[in-house]
Each structure stands twice: as C-alpha cells, then as structure tokens.
Amino acid sequence: MVDELGRWAEPGLLVLASLADGDKHGYAITNDIAEQVGVSLGPGTLYAALSRLEERGLIEGLPAEGRRRPYRLTAAGATELSAQATRMQRLATLSLGRLRLAPA
Amino acid sequence: MTGDPWLVRALLACYPASWRRRYGDEYAQLLCDLRIHRRPRLIVDSLRGALGAALNQGGPLMSNRSPMTTAVWAAGLFTVAGIGFQKLAEDFTGVAGSVYTLLIAAAAVALLALVAAAAPTAVALLRGRDTGAWRYVAVPVLGAAAWYGVLRLALAISHGHGVHSAPNVTGFVLVAVTGIAVVAATAWAAGTVLRRVPADQPTRLRPAALVVLAAGMAVTTAVALVWGLRVQAGDPTAFHGDQGILATPFVPSWIATVVLMAAATVLATIAGRRQLLATR
Numbered sequence: 038m039v040d041e042l043g044r045w046a047e048p049g050l051l052v053l054a055s056l057a058d059g060d061k062h063g064y065a066i067t068n069d070i071a072e073q074v075g076v077s078l079g080p081g082t083l084y085a086a087l088s089r090l091e092e093r094g095l096i097e098g099l100p101a102e103g104r105r106r107p108y109r110l111t112a113a114g115a116t117e118l119s120a121q122a123t124r125m126q127r128l129a130t131l132s133l134g135r136l137r138l139a140p141a
Numbered sequence: 142m143t144g145d146p147w148l149v150r151a152l153l154a155c156y157p158a159s160w161r162r163r164y165g166d167e168y169a170q171l172l173c174d175l176r177i178h179r180r181p182r183l184i185v186d187s188l189r190g191a192l193g194a195a196l197n198q199g200g201p202l203m204s205n206r207s208p209m210t211t212a213v214w215a216a217g218l219f220t221v222a223g224i225g226f227q228k229l230a231e232d233f234t235g236v237a238g239s240v241y242t243l244l245i246a247a248a249a250v251a252l253l254a255l256v257a258a259a260a261p262t263a264v265a266l267l268r269g270r271d272t273g274a275w276r277y278v279a280v281p282v283l284g285a286a287a288w289y290g291v292l293r294l295a296l297a298i299s300h301g302h303g304v305h306s307a308p309n310v311t312g313f314v315l316v317a318v319t320g321i322a323v324v325a326a327t328a329w330a331a332g333t334v335l336r337r338v339p340a341d342q343p344t345r346l347r348p349a350a351l352v353v354l355a356a357g358m359a360v361t362t363a364v365a366l367v368w369g370l371r372v373q374a375g376d377p378t379a380f381h382g383d384q385g386i387l388a389t390p391f392v393p394s395w396i397a398t399v400v401l402m403a404a405a406t407v408l409a410t411i412a413g414r415r416q417l418l419a420t421r
Contacts, residue, residue: 062167062171063167063168063170063171063174064170064171064174064175067171067175079182079183079185079186079187079189079190080168080171080172080175080177080183080186080187080190081186081187081188081189081190081191081193082186082189082190083171084164084168084171084190085190085193085194087164088160088163088164088194101166101167103170104166104167104169104170105167105170105171106166106167
C-alpha cells in the first residue's frame with residue numbers, strides 16, 4: 038500500500054494529468070501543475086518524470102518548437118492515468134465514507 | 142538565452158552525454174524559463190536530477206548500462222589494488238608464501254576471465270569490423286610509454302634521497318598518479334571498443350566469464366585479507382611497523398588494498414548480474 042501511495046504521489050502522474058488537458062512543453066507543464074495542484078516541480082524532477090514516461094510509451098515528444106519540445110499523452114498514457122485516477126477515486130470514497138462513519 | 146548562460150551550461154553538463162543529446166536543448170530552455178539563477182532550490186533539484194540520470198545509466202563511468210563497461214572498470218580498479226598489494230607485499234617474501242601464491246592464481250583467473258569475455262570483440266576488431274576503433278588500442282601503449290618516462294623522471298628526482306624526503310615522496314606520487322591515470326585511460330579505451338565494435342556473442346560465454354571474473358576477484362580479496370592476518374601472526378612487529386607503502390604504517394596500506402579489491406569485486410558482481418539478466 039505504501040508503494041501504491043508513493044506511485045500516486047509521484048511526479049509522473051502529475052505530468053500525465055497535466056498532458057490530459059492538451060500538449061505542453063516543460064515550462065507549461067510546471068506552470069499548469071503549480072496552478073492546478075499547488076505542487077512545484079523542479080526541472081530535474083520534471084525531466085526525470087518525462088524521460089521515464091517517454092521510455093514507457095505513456096507520453097511522446099512532438100517536433101520541437103524552437104528550443105521547446107511539446108509532449109503529448111499517448112493512448113497508453115491515457116489508459117494508465119484513467120486506471121490510476123479510478124483507484125485513487127475509489128480510495129478517496131472509501132476513506133471519506135469510513136471517516137464519516139467513525140465515531141468522533 | 143536569458144538568465145545565466147554559464148550556470149545553465151554547468152547544470153546541463155552534470156547530465157550524462159546521452160541524456161543531453163536527447164533533452165539538452167529543451168532542458169536548457171526550461172532552466173532559462175524558470176530563471177534558475179534566482180532559485181537555489183531549483184538548482185539543487187537539477188543536480189539531483191542529474192545524479193538520478195547518471196545512476197539510471199549506470200553512472201558516468203559506465204554509460205548505456207553495458208555490463209562489459211562495468212566489468213572493465215572493475216578490472217581497472219582491481220589492477221590498481223593489485224599493484225598496491227604487490228608494492229605492499231614486496232618486503233614480505235617468504236611470509237605467508239602459500240597464501241600469496243593462491244592470491245596470484247585467483248587474480249590471474251579473474252583477469253583471464255575478463256580476456257575471455259572480451260575475446261569476441263577482439264576477434265571482430267581483428268576482422269576489421271570497425272577500423273576506426275584501432276586508434277583506441279594505442280591508448281594503453283602510449284600510456285605505458287608515458288608512465289615509463291615518468292618513472293625514469295621519478296627515479297632521477299628521488300635518487301640519493303631518503304624514503305620520507307620530499308623528492309622521494311614527489312617521485313612516488315608522480316608514478317602512482319600517472320599509473321592510475323594510465324589504467325583509467327586504458328579502461329576507458331577498452332570500454333569504448335567493447336561498446337562500438339559489433340561482435341558475435343556466444344550465448345553463454347560472456348555471462349560465465351563475468352561470473353568467473355567476480356568469483357576470482359572475491360577469492361583474491363579474501364586471500365589478501367587472510368595474507369595480512371598471516372603476516373600479523375607470523376611477524377607482529379612488521380604488522381605494527383612501518384612496512385606499508387612508502388614506509389608508512391602497514392595496517393592502513395593493507396586495509397586500503399583490501400577495500401579497493403572488495404570494491405572491484407562488487408562492481409564485477411554487478412556486471413555479471415546485469416549480463417545474466419540480459420541473456421535470460
């Protein structure tokens with residue numbers, strides 16, 4: 038379970054969630070994640086996640102626009118994000134339900 | 142490029158070359174966009190990313206995860222440790238003689254195993270599959286010639302001076318540093334040839350050879366440990382005296398050589414494990 042929680046909290050999921058909204062380059066991804074989730078991803082952390090996701094075929098690099106390269110969520114990435122989000126939603130529902138049932 | 146170009150270049154240089162080829166331009170742009178020179182926390186994050194990228198690839202000395210590259214660097218480290226041990230043991234001829242012979246035999250088996258693992262590449266090189274790779278063969282030859290020149294210079298500098306005198310220590314440091322540099326350059330050249338020359342690999346030869354390499358190094362390390370203990374048992378005054386390298390205390394020299402051998406063994410074990418996993 039600790040491993041699962043670690044996976045959910047990892048930058049890779051944040052990047053997948055950001056790219057689910059459309060193609061973005063590195064700076065746009067960090068800004069999007071900071072605005073939407075309040076998490077500030079450093080450049081080293083971001084590119085470690087990007088290279089890992091690209092290696093696993095969950096995202097793909099598009100042709101560079103100047104010195105910025107946009108990334109796109111692949112079908113496999115969308116499936117992975119959906120599966121992880123569903124599991125997180127199930128856990129959130131379970132946890133909130135049980136907390137409401139628990140005596141104060 | 143906005144921001145501090147020197148800082149961006151320095152941070153980028155911390156990443157492995159293969160990583161830079163793929164992500165270098167866009168990463169440099171991101172560092173500029175983030176105005177990294179004003180944000181120390183992001184500098185630390187970039188350095189952590191570089192370390193992760195290096196470790197993910199097996200480290201800067203072992204790019205692209207080649208088990209043979211790791212094995213070659215292990216052999217380089219083992220060679221340095223072996224020369225150190227030989228220097229340490231030269232004053233103890235006859236002490237722990239059988240143990241010393243076993244050590245030499247185990248080290249020879251380890252290095253022959255490395256030769257066996259590299260043999261298919263040597264054959265491919267001789268068949269001319271990559272004529273450009275021949276220039277790397279010159280590295281150990283030129284290195285050995287340079288080392289011999291430094292040795293002659295060191296002998297000239299230290300001639301007639303006491304063992305702990307500045308000229309003698311300078312000469313020793315010159316010889317040692319040059320020797321280590323030559324071994325490192327040779328390992329680099331061998332690793333490069335092993336990576337770039339396309340060789341036919343018999344399925345079981347390389348994994349078996351790398352396992353034997355690691356086993357030989359492990360036995361050598363254990364025997365070097367036993368050798369020191371035998372010296373202690375046979376000649377306690379020598380063990381606690383100044384019969385280490387360059388007439389320094391024996392124990393630190395002995396421990397240093399054993400630790401270096403152990404480190405080489407660990408590297409060789411990693412290489413063998415990777416090769417076994419790759420051939421499954």
